[in-house]
Amino acid sequence: IVPMSAPCEAPATSRNIERAGSAKQQLSRLVKESLGSLFPDEVQPIVAACQAKFGDYQCNNAMVIWSQLKGKTTQFKNPSSIGQAIAKNLPESEMIESTSVAGPGFVNIKFSNKWISKHIQNMLVNGIEQWAPILSVRKAVVDFSSPNIAKEMHVGHLRSTIMGDTLARMLEFSNVEVLRRNHVGDWGTQFGMLIEYLFEQFPNWEDAGDQAIGDLQAFYKASKKKFDDDPDFKTRAQQAVVKLQSGEDKYRHAWQNICEISRKEFDLVYQRLKVQLEEKGESFYNPYIRGILEEFERNNLIKESEGARVVEIDGYDIPLIVVKKDGGYNYASTDLACLWYRLTEEKAEWIIYITDVGQQQHFDMFFSAARLIGWLPASKDAYPKASHVGLGLVLGSDGKRFRTRSSEVVRLVELLDEAKNRSKAELIKRLEDNGKITDWTDAELESTAEAVGYGAIKYADLKNNRLTNYTFSFDQMLNDKGNTAVYLLYAHARICSIINKSSKDIEELKKASTCMSWKINTGVIGKIVLDHVDERALGLHLIQFAEIVEEACSNLLPNVLCEYLYNLSEMFTRFYTSCQVIGSEQQESRLLLCEATAIVMRKCFLLLGITPVYRI
Ligand code: ARG
Secondary structure (H helix, E strand, O other): OOOOOOOEOOOOOHHHHHHHOOHHHHHHHHHHHHHHHHOOOOOOOOEEEOOOOOOOEEEOHHHHHHHHHOOOOOOOOOHHHHHHHHHHOOOOOOOEEEEEEEOOOEEEEEEOHHHHHHHHHHHHHHOHHHHOOOOOOOEEEEEOOOOEOOOOOOHHHHHHHHHHHHHHHHHHHOOOEEEEEEOOEOOOOHHHHHHHHHHHHOOOHHHHHHHHOOOHHHHHHHHHHHHHHOHHHHHHHHHHHHHHHOOOHHHHHHHHHHHHHHHHHHHHHHHHHOOOOEEOOHHHHHHHHHHHHHHHHHOOOEEEEOOEEEEOOOOOOOOEEEEOOOOOEOHHHHHHHHHHHHHHHOOOOEEEEEEEHHHHHHHHHHHHHHHHOOOOOOOOOOOOEEEEEEEOOEEOOOOOEOOOOOOOOOOHHHHHHHHHHHHHHHHHHHHHHOOOHHHOOHHHHHHHHHHHHHHHHHHHHHOOOOOOOEEOOHHHHOOOOOOOHHHHHHHHHHHHHHHHHOOOOHHHHHHHOOEOOHHHHHOOOOOOOOOOHHHHHHHHHHHOHHHHHHHHHHOOOOHHHHHHHHHHHHHHHHHHHHOOOOOOOOHHHHHHHHHHHHHHHHHHHHHOOOOOOOOO
């Protein structure tokens, strides 16, 4: 117990850490000061983590500055002398242990162990929120999942759901307000056909409720067949669209009924994956389309082309069609109205769309149209900003688009259930082999199997660069070795068991870590020491968490976070192999490193939408 009088270092409040930012941001500020003292014009610091043999970070400004000053300066004779000056002018700081200049002016910077320890201790005491990155946006829309009513939600939509949820989680962690939007395809001419078919096949559909339609995809196929085969039906279906769009009660009611059936099916997937989404489908933006097209007309941006109304976009052979030949609106006119709504009504600064990469051109074109009319700034990097996150295909083991034998597109719920069932069977086998099965309740087995099974699917998807196609394989994703969720979840559980085995109160240790006089009062050293190379490497990697999340957000690349997580577990293994924890002289410090690793791993899991597992 800490005596009341123990002089503790005041824990940093979230406010002053908020200003501090990631290690990289903090270092960049020091470099910026140095640059500011040397050069009259503002120079943006170029700072990056580097190979351990050089230091921890490197500042690469010297070469760039030299290329600009060459021949115009007598103060510096080469890039190396600029590097020397940058190093020499770095302000005094507890953060920096030493600097050296290498080659043509690379400034290598080494952090002090003391600063790294302090940074970790602060997180341990005040929570991982201390390590939330600072982003320049406050409000974002993430448009993801977005399946189409009455059509199947396929693995492409699953990939968008997983990716979108992760991006939303990372932005939310970074204190951005995120509108998670499900832009479902709930509007368009196909509804005329579906409604008319419903009326004709099930005259008493209102009493039968959902039962009338049953399998919505089969219903869709049957009505489409009739639409293609029967010209009279086709005419009636087209009239039905008009009645639906003019708001006739009976038609709207039937439409809502059909949407509701799809919604229930989509929800089964969202519930399993624990994904939160707010539906604002295409139909929501319909009332705004006319007004925004008038704005385009007023700005002379709309032309007539083969009976359609179009916007011409530089760099494209074909124009962007905004009103079809038959006078109807389309995907593009809806997306333009939707973008306008998100920018002006919802005041989002960053709008992120996640779909398969095949839709790239659609997004490029309507973003360009929005730039023409001035809703978006001319520079693609400036805010407000619209970004399309393109996803590669999900492939089967045959290298072709992923399908099951029974149906064209995989039934997602069955896919998720299979991952869970497989992971449950594995878990039971493992526990039986270890003779531990009796310690586990059914509920625990179930929740662990779920965490591992769904986690495996998510991680297998997220660890790839999103643009590349990836091969769906249960055997690979459920392997407990290699870069998989199973391996990582188990690694985390192992760290938890090390901490438990020590029978130390880790919360007490955390508090002790900020108390100067802890040793004097209790004989226990609470500080984190990083004397061993593997302790230091782990510590340095831990403090890089914030800048990794920042990078993953800015570039919309969750695989960066996966790679970080995998490396973290590798570094932990190295540390644990070379540094004895329990019973060693440095036991307290090392337990704190274990705890910090477990906390950061858990946060990575949560940001990736994966539920952590505490024992195996
Ligand atoms: N419903 C579309 C599809 O299934 C995706 C919609 C994406 N969002 C958007 N605002 N266009 O491909």
